[in-house]
Amino acid sequence: MGSCPQCGAEVPANASFCPACGEDLHPAVADSAVAQSDVKKCYFCSKPFVGEDAYYFKCRYCEHDFCSEHRLPENHLCKSSPLRRNIPTTSMPYYSTSSGYYTSSGQSSRGGLSLSLSKQGRNLIILIASGVVIGLLASFIFVDNIQVLLFLLQDNYLVYHGWLPALVTSIIVVAPNILGLEDIFFNAIAVFFIDGLLRNVYSPKQYYVVFLLTAIAGNVVSLFGYGPGGGIVATTLSFGASGGIFGLVAGAVSADYAFNRRVNTALVIWFLIIFVWSALGGSVDIFAHLGGALVGLAMGFVIGERRRTSYRHSR
Secondary structure: OEEOOOOOOEEOOOOOEOOOOOOEOOOOOOOOHHHOOOOOEOOOOOOEOOHHHOOOEEOOOOOOEEOHHHOOHHHOOOOOOHHHOOOOOOOOOOOOOOOOOEOOOOOEOOOOOOOOOOHHHHHHHHHHHHHHHHHHHHOOOEEOOEEOHHHHOEEHHHHHOOOOOHHHHOOOOOOOOHHHHHHHHHHHHHHHHHHHHHOOOOOHHHHHHHHHHHHHHHHHHHHHHHOOOOOOOOOOEEOOOHHHHHHHHHHHHHHHHHHHOOOOHHHHHHHHHHHHHHHOOOOOOHHHHHHHHHHHHHHHHHHHHHHHHHHHHHO
16 A cells, blocks of 8 residues: 555555546556546546546536546536436436436436425425415514504515515515415415526525525515605505515526526526516516516626636636
8 A cells, every 4th residue: 555645545556546636646657558648537527537436427418428526417517408407316326337327227317307396495485385374473463553564574664764674574474365375376386396497506505595685686676666655554565585586597597698608598488487477467566576687687697607617717
């Protein structure tokens, strides 16, 4: 046994490359097999496929060869459209083949839109659904003969007079009526169907942050769009998470464009479908939708640019 001069890891005495970092242990041997220019290397990290790392994995989406560490599409920042693939779960066993990923049953992983929810997608749906329960409880509580529910929804008159927490609480809390139930149903269904797209664009942290910030931005735009109203009995009340959902979808469009330098028509179609569907309702806060979408476009572009820069520097 010896040690690698680059990372210090233990290596076998007859090893040509370090199994930990891929360092060439015999750079002076010109006629060694590993010194030949035709030795395959990981497309992402350039680790040579020799010795213990001789097995490699071909991505069936971008068709490049990768080491075991970067075999999954998300680990090598695969450029394929999220609509054209499913990322296999890490609990499945994989085998190196010439045609990509295969499960233990021998069936090839097929592309397509997955309806399975990510953890962040499930949490968001649960949070949205809890809004009607909170709203119902708040409707039975009064402070100085004023229903507490009014302080949780976005009452523009109160917000203009300093009650800023409503810009956040109104994202989740909804009125306990038919309109509130319709809002929850629409938002939950929207998250259910687009989560498969969003989880391929955002990290879990980005998923939550983009939703929250774009939802708040939508409420602010709605605040100025509708104005303060004429008093607490003649004002504009608004609620719902749709501003954040529009922000997530719009951000996915701009993030994909920033990274791949192309417009993902599938994501744009999803955005248009959701926008048109939501606009068909009678009591729709268009200002909140537009505000969330515009801020989402900006945030998504920044996320995509950072990912593109990181990808270029890693190669």
